Amino acid sequence: MRPTTVMRMMTSDEDLAEAAAGGDAAAFSSLLDRHYDRLFAFCFRLTGARSDAEDLTQDICAALPAKLGSYQRRAKVTTWLYRVAVNAAHDRRRKRATYTKATEGWGDWESNRTAANRETHAQLDWLTAAMNQLGDDLRDTLALILDDMTHAQAAEVLGISEGTVSWRISEAKKMLRAIKQKEDMT
Numbered sequence: 001m002r003p004t005t006v007m008r009m010m011t012s013d014e015d016l017a018e019a020a021a022g023g024d025a026a027a028f029s030s031l032l033d034r035h036y037d038r039l040f041a042f043c044f045r046l047t048g049a050r051s052d053a054e055d056l057t058q059d060i061c062a063a064l065p066a067k068l069g070s071y072q073r074r075a076k077v078t079t080w081l082y083r084v085a086v087n088a089a090h091d092r093r094r095k096r097a098t099y100t101k102a103t104e105g106w107g108d109w110e111s112n113r114t115a116a117n118r119e120t121h122a123q124l125d126w127l128t129a130a131m132n133q134l135g136d137d138l139r140d141t142l143a144l145i146l147d148d149m150t151h152a153q154a155a156e157v158l159g160i161s162e163g164t165v166s167w168r169i170s171e172a173k174k175m176l177r178a179i180k181q182k183e184d185m186t
Helices: 003-010 013-021 025-047 050-070 077-103 106-131 136-146 151-158 162-185
Strands: none
Touching: 013 025, 013 050, 013 077, 025 050, 025 077, 050 077, 106 136, 106 162, 136 151, 136 162, 151 162
16 A cells, blocks of 8 residues: 555544645545445435435535535534535425425416316317308408407508497407307207
């Protein structure tokens, strides 16, 4: 073994943690080598699933360089590391619960939206079929108004007076109501 490897093996966890907090990559690597398996096993007990434990352990390892700055020698590194793992597991559960709560109801919303769309399409299909039963003048006038034109604009397009447009819309509504009543009776 190289002398530095032997020296790292004899160095305490606390000394490695301080060195790693100061930016010593070899100290950080040694610290992870010593505790990765124990950390993973603990994360597995916290999560109950291998894939979740792997993700949690990787998240902790990725965050450790920044977190080592908060390590204080009052506690053993393993105690501190367990606290980091517990906090990370709590954070993960909170995020999952928040996500679940945020996404709850989307299925109902989508079902309602789809049902409303079906109803709207059914109404539009009915209106289209019913408008085909109107005379050309009434159908053309109603189509313009349904296309968000004002009576004045429709009158200009059709070359008739606004009053005639209003009368045609009134007649078209009466005829559509009669068509609907007739269909409802059968």
